Amino acid sequence: MSPLPPPDRSGDDPSSSLSDEELESFLREAAEGGGASAPKEPSARARMVARRLREEETAAARRTPRPAPKRDGRPRRRRTWAVAGVLALAVLAVVAVRPSLVLDRLPGGGDDGSATPLAAETGRPTGAPAEPAGSARATRDHPFRGSPAERWAEGADAIEVPEAKALSGMSEKDVAFALRRAKELLVAANLDADVLRGEHPDEALDVLDPKQPKLLPKLRRSLSRPDEDHDPLRLFTRFDPHETRPAGDAVKVRGRMTLAAGEPGVVKVDADYTFVYPRVRANDQDGPVARTIIRRVLTLTLNDPARWEVTDGKLLVERYFSEYGNTSCGIHDGYLHPGFGDEDPGGERATGPLADPYDRSRPLTGTEPDDCGKVSRT
Template identity: 80%
Template sequence: MSSVPPPDRSDGEPAPSISDEQLEAFLREAADGGGGSAPKEPSARARMVARRLREEAEPEPWRAPQGSPRGDGRGRRRLVGAVVGVVVLAALAVVAVRPSLVLDRLPGGDDASATPTLAAESARPTGTPGEAAGAERATREHPFRGSPAERWAEGADAIEVPAAKPLSGMSKDDVAFALRRTKELLVAANLDPAVLRGERPDEALDVLDPKQPELLPKLRRSLSDPDADHDPLRLFTRFDPAETRLAGDVVKVRGRMTLAAGEPGVVKVDADYTFVYPLVRAGDADGPVARTIIRRVLTLTLNDPAKWNVTEGKLLVEKYFSEYGNTDCDVYDGYLHPGFPDDDGPGGARPTGPPTDPYDRSRPLTGSGPGGCGQVTRT
């Protein structure tokens, strides 16, 4: 009787002559060094079973993620991806607050070729700052474009306090206090958003000594009832909120603060700073940007209360001078009134003085000049 050949398998291999269990038992014995002859088995199937046994015998990688028992790296890439995701989200949060931090550095960005911020001023400049690159007009997104102030530092951080040292019989701590209070006055009088929109500069007034004759009463009168003789703009920067508002929240500042010894028990702090304010009309969503530039030069003193009739912790004002660029002439309502590029003409009296560059910090500002209202060569 003829034998019947085993049925063909779909993969082309003949049907096994032994079961999988028998084959696996033999292979385990062979791996353990046991004897016994191998049963007849097609080589492809033997390789497949042997490979499965090796995989079961090898230990799983330590904490290999599920779905990657061989530790092929996909789990690590997912972990790195999660960390990168956190970093990217943090970066996106910064960009949402201030997109220029990234956009200004992209190739082709508006400020991709902008020069870095100027180093702090350490001495009086020897000349007028050059023209800004290009002649582009300021925009609401770039309110300092076309101005030397584009490279200046911003806000209170631009007012750098020099190192304190014992001076004129006053301790290092006393001198540091005088420097710190001078900066507080400058910030409160020229950078406080509430003061800029016309509110009372109470923090600035609090720096000053009430024992200084006439000063505080005169300043308070100027705030409540301004006129030509009582003008708060001589010490404080104020804009009419019904007329103008800041374009953004950045004011550019450049200048320096220095120390000098006065009489015994007197420390002098000299401050010379220029502030540049970008402005738009109140209630105008699409109008142009104007810039008003104010330079202030003042000397404050801290006097030893053991030697002088002063209030401890308060400063005296020895002198203060101001120069304004781009505001109406002969208007004494306690506010600055900037001109805009699309104005028909000045709102106040016509300027009669000589042309002046408001960015020129090389000129001394002493209050002994011709005075009057001149023309600015640029804003």
């Protein structure tokens, strides 16, 4: 095929671009076999594409022998293929003029950051989530773009409690109460707007049993005078409001909650959730978006006060582990410090292994190295 002639740009005029409605109307009428003529092409680029497509169709027609007409319906089928070919050519021409009309209708391909939501997680995944299609970066309007979290549910609604049932000598009502209180703790510690900007997590602390030895005093000490051994981030999500602020109102959440029977009179609630927080600099109106990812694994118990020395209506914490993605190393001031794409993160240099913060297939047991590692993506 001979090379195409140089494009004629004398007719290019952005103000003459076809509207989405005109192009979509043309495609719809062509698909229905209508006789509407194609809308006027707006630019030299569109004319060049259409001319090339016509040349290719003509060349193909010359190479293909024309069959003799028959009475068995084949001419009708051939005509159907011809209509389909015209439609295909029209689609190609439209894509050449305005590709977003087609790409925006593909799952996850639009400029609005939309994507097909994932079903709720019912068990541990078998591997890390795939990299989203394309290489689009997060923006302030779409802070989860380019992240697996774009398809996750958001906020407290993403924390779904399982169906309650009688366990370990505890009634169904008691178990339902334990599940509800476990969700209240997760929401108050990781999603409450006041806690996220560094305020005291009173509602979260109120869920916990004051009779559990050392736990509440340790947590209060970490909140008032944080250091390496007393870090409130092990249970609470907090950002320095003078450093960063939320990029929008949404926090994406992915995980699951399960029930288990403990000793007689003890119900266990296991929670494994990953939270994704988009942030921007506090005093920056146009800067980039950073995402910090936190995974928390907790086992909470509701104990029967008739059998155990506990406070009625309060939960005990059997274990709690956390893993942080995209926060500075070596800073123990009680706040998370996201790293932005246009700068090196503060704090010490990361020394741990590279890890994917979205990989929920790995167990989190508390035996992981304490080294601060790099993340493969945010």
